Amino acid sequence: MTGTTQSHGFASHVGHVMRQNPVTMIAFGMLGLLVFCAVFGPALVPHDPLASGARILQPPSGEHWFGTDHLGRDVFSRVIVATRLDMVISVGAVALSFVAGAILGCAAGYWGGWPDAVISRGLDMIMAFPLFVLAMGIVAALGNTVENVIYATAVINTPFYARVVRAEVNIRREAGFVQAARLAGNSDLRIVALHIFPNALPPMMVQVSLNMGWAVLNAAGLSFIGLGVRPPTPEWGIMVAEGANYIISGEWWLAVFPGLWLMFAVFTFNLLGDGLRDIVDPRQRR
Amino acid sequence: MRARLVGARLLQAIPVVIGVVVITFVLTRALPGDPAVYFAGDAADEASIQQVREQLGLDAPLPQQFIRYVGDLLRGDWGNSLSTGQPVLSDLARRLPASLELTLIALLLSCAIAIPLGVMAATRPGSWRDHLCRVLVTAGVSLPTFFTGILLIYVFYYLLDIAPSPLGRLDFLYIEPAPVTGFYLIDSALAGDWDTFGGAARQLVLPAITMAIFTLAPIARMTRAAMLQALSSDFIRTARAAGLPRGRIVYGYALRNALLPVVTTLGMVFSFALGANVLVEKVFAWPGIGSYAVDALVASDYAAVQGFVLAMALLFVTLNLIIDLLYAVIDPRIGFDAT
C-alpha cells in the first residue's frame, strides 16, 4: 500500500483501471468508435442509406465498401447509420430497467416481508417466460414501434437488476456500517439510498454491460422476425434478414457485414463489464 | 423433510403458473386487430361482426372473459389456428418435439464444451488460456443466433457443400420414423433405421451448433467462477494437506461443489435457448413451435401466438421445477437450511 490517497480523483482512477486491464482499455476504445458512429455516422457516410440505385447486388468495391443490396443501396452507409438506432434502443432500455430494478430491488431487499414477497413473485412471473418470447409478445401486443421495443426490452431485463440489487441490499441490511448509519440518525430511506445502494453498483455494472449486449441482440432479433423496426429503416437485424435470402445464391455481403458490425457492438458491451465494475468499486482504488 | 420441501416447491410454482396465465391473457387481449372482424370474414357487416363478438364472448367484462378463458384452457380448448385451421393445442403438440430435440441437443453440446472450458480456465486463472477462453465465449454470446446460422449455412452448405440443405428436420430422401417420442433421433433408433438416424443427425448439426455457440458463455462463465470459488475454499486446502491427488481434488471435490451453481444457471440458459430457438428455427426452416409462432405473428393469428407463449412459459416453469428438485437431490444442505 502506497501513500497515495483518494485525492487523486476519479479521472486518475479510471486511468488506473484502464492500465490494469488491457481488455478494458480495448473495450473502451471500441465503445468510443461506436459512439462516434452513432453521433457523427449519419453526417459522414458516403451514400444516402435509403437511396436505391441501379447497381444492385454489387460485391464490395472501392465505391461501395460493403457492396450494395438488392435495391442498390450502399450497405456500408446503412450499417453505420443503423448504429444510432440500435444504441438508442439499448441505452434507453437498459436505463429504464436499471432504475426500475434498483427501486424494486431496494424495496424487496431492505424491507423484506410482504413487499419482498410481492416483488419477488412478480419478477418470477416475468422470468417464467423465455425472455425473447415475452418480448415478442409485448411488441406484438403493444404495436410495432421503436418505443415498444425499448419498453419490451426494459421489462425483460428488469428482473436481473432487481435480483442483483435485492441480494446486495439484503446482505448489507444488518452490516455494521448500516447500523452505524442508523446510530448517526439516518432514516431508513436515506440508509438505503445513500449507504446501501451505492455498494450494489459494482455487480450492477457487470449486469449493465451484459444487458446492453442483450438489448442490441434482442432488438435485432425482433426486427429479424419482422417485429419492431420496419423496413426500409436501416437496422442490423432487418439487413441480416434481407441478406439471408441472398446468401444461398452467394451474395454474402448483404448479411455478413451488418451481422459482423452487430456482433462488434455486442462484443464491445460484453467486454466493458469488468472495467465498469472496477471503475465504480472504491476497493479498486489504491 | 425432503418430501415437505418438494411439496413446498410445487406449491410455489402455482402462483407463477397463475401469473403466467394472467399475463398471457392480458397480452392477447391487447393484441392489435379485432378477432371478431377476422372471424366474421371479409364480407361481414356491422351486425354480423357484433354477432360473432357475442359468440366469442368478447362483449363480456374482462374478468368474465378471463374465467371463460381459463375454463377453456383447462378443458384443452386453446382455440383454433387461423393459418392451419387446426386446434392450437394439437399443432403445438405435434411441433414441440422438434423444438425440444433441437434445444436439448444444443444444450448438451454446449455443456460438453463449456464445462471443461470453465474448469480449464479456473485451474489456470490469469493464464493465456484463461483469457483466450473468456474472449472466445464472449465472442460466442455476442454473435446473434440468426447471423451465426446464416454464416454456417453459407460456409458449410453453399461454399463447402458438406451440409444438407437447411430446410427442416429431414431431407425428403428419408421417410419419417414412426412417431413414438416425436424425437427423430430416438424414434429412428428405436425402429433400427440408421439411415434415417444419420439423416436426422445431419440436419441437426448446424442449428444445434448455432445455438450451442450462443449458450456457451453463461455456462462457461459460471463454471469458471464457481470453480475458482471452490478451489480457493478451505476444504480444498484440507484435501491437499491430506495428500489427495490433484485429479481427485479438482474433479472429485471442487467440481462437484462447483456444479451446484452451474445447475442453477442452466435454468436461465434454457430460457436463453428457448428464445434463441425462435430465431434459429426461422433460419433453418425447422418445423418447431418457434417458427410456428413467427408465422402466426406475421399472420396476426392470435390464438396460435397465445398458445405458443403459454406453452413456452409452462414448459419453462416445469423445467425450473425439475432443476430445483434436482438441486435438492444433489445438495445435502437443502432442506435443512433452505433459503
Added chain:
Amino acid sequence: MLRIADLRVRFATRNGPVDAVRGIDLSLGNGETLGIVGESGSGKSVTAFSILRILDQGGEIVSGAVRYGGMDLRQASERDLNDIRGREISMIFQNPRAALNPIRKVGHQIEDVLRQHAQATRQDARAKAIAALEEVQIKDAAARYHAYPFELSGGMCQRIVIALALACRPRLLIADEPTTSLDVTTQKTVMDLIRTLARDRKMGVILITHDLGLAGQYCDRLVVMKDGQIVESGTPADLSRAPTHPYTRRLVAATPHPGKKLHQLVVDGTPAPIPARGEVLLSVRDVTKTYAGKSGPVDALRGVSFDLPQGGCLGLVGESGSGKSTVSSIIARLQDASGGDVLFQGQSLCDVPASRFSRDPRRPLIQMVFQDATDSLNPRQTASQAIAEPLRRLGGLRAGARRDRVHELAEQVGLPANLLTRLPHQLSGGQKARVGIARALAVSPRLLILDEPTAALDVSIQALVLNLLADLRHRLDLTYLFVSHDLSVVQMLCDTVAVMRRGQIVEFGATEQVLNTPADSYTRQLLDAVPQPIV
C-alpha cells in the same frame, strides 16, 4: 525430525511481489510441540503452508530447504510429497466447518484419506474411519460417520478435521490457529485433545497461533515471528520472564490474563484515572426478546435486568448465542425488545420504537462502537466522511465547523490527520478501529456501547485501543457498556461484570469478586478456559 533452513517465500500480488517469509530457520525434535507465535501478516501461516507446499496461488518458495527425515520437501516431486501429506505430516486449519467438503459425508472424507494412503481397503475403510472418529472422542461415531459438516457444531467439525488429519497416524501435526473460531470453552477441550493425542502417539506438533498465552500453555518451545522473520525463540518460561527482543516484550506485555492491569498491556503504560460514579444512567428492567424461528419462537433473552451508573463500566460477557449482542442492540435502539423496559436518565427508551429513534433527541446520547471495524465502515466513505456522518445528521454543524470537529476527534483517538482522506480498505485494522471510535464520539454521547471493539484486532493493537478507551472514558466522562466474549479483557477495563448464558444473566457483581470468587459454575468454566499466565 524437521529442519527448515533459510526459508523465503514470495507472493505475486497486484501491487508487485511481497516477501511473506524472509529467511527463517527452525527445527523440531521428535515428539516436541513447537509454537509459532505472531500477529497477522507475520508470515506464520505461510511458513506452515510452505512445509507441505500448499501455498495459495501466486505464492512461491524462493529459497531455502525443508528437511523431513532424509528428504528435502522443497525439492521433492509432487507425487512423493502427496505420500508425505496426510501420512507423515498432517495439517489442521482455522475454520473447521469450511475445512470440510460441504457436500460429502464426513466419514467418506476420512475414507478418502485412508484409501489414498493405502491404510484401508474398500472392505475395512468404513470400520477404520469410525475408529478414527472414536479416537478423537466423538460419541456415537457410527452415526456421525453419515453426517454432513453443516449438521455439526464448530467444535465437532474441528474434531472431525483432527480425525481426518490423524487417521493415517502421521508423525507430525501442523495446527494452524486450530481454535481461533471456536468459543473459549470449546477451545480448551480441543487443545486438550490435541495435547493428549500428541503425547499418546509421540507425535510432533507445530502450533501456529496469534495467542501467546495459548501457545505458552501447550508448547515446549516457542518462536516469535514478525514481518516474515523470527525475532526470538525459547521456552515459554524464558520468553515470558525475560523477553530480549523489543517486539517480544511488547507482545508479552499486550497478552491479557486475569489479574493484569490495563496499563500493563503497553510497555511503560500509566494507569488512567477512573471517573467518579454518579446516579444511575441506564436501567435495564426485565428485558425479553423472542424471535420467530423456523421451528417455533426462539427466546433470545429471558428477562435481563441491570443498572449502570453514570461513569461506570459494565462488562457483558458470554459466548456466541448467549444474547449479549441482542442486549446491546436493544439498548442502542437498533431493535425493539419483546418485553420489559430500558430507562435512560430515568426515562423509558422503549416508548419510541427503534424504527423512529433516529429522530429522537436522545439519539446522540447513546452511541456504539462495532465489533468488526471493516464491516462497520462504509467502503465508499473516507475516514473523515465516516466520522462526519453523525455530525451531519445529528450535530447541526456547518461544513467548516464540522471539519474542525472531525480533526479534533481524530486527534482525540490518535488518528493521524493525513489518513482522514483514505478509504477503509486503505487503512489498517487499528486505524479503522480508531475511525469507528471517533465516529461514535462525534456527537458527544453519554453512554457508549462497545460491542467487542477489539475482537478482530491483533493483541498489540488491542492493547493500544483498550488503553485509548480507558483514557477517553476519563477525559470525556463517559459511561461504557463493554460487550465481550473474553473475560481476561473485560476484567481490565470494567468495574462490574455480568456473565450471560442462554439469554439470562447468570452472575453479576464487582469485577474482583466475580474473578476471584465466582458463584456460578459456568463463570468458573469460563475462567478455567482462559489460558493461564506462564510463570
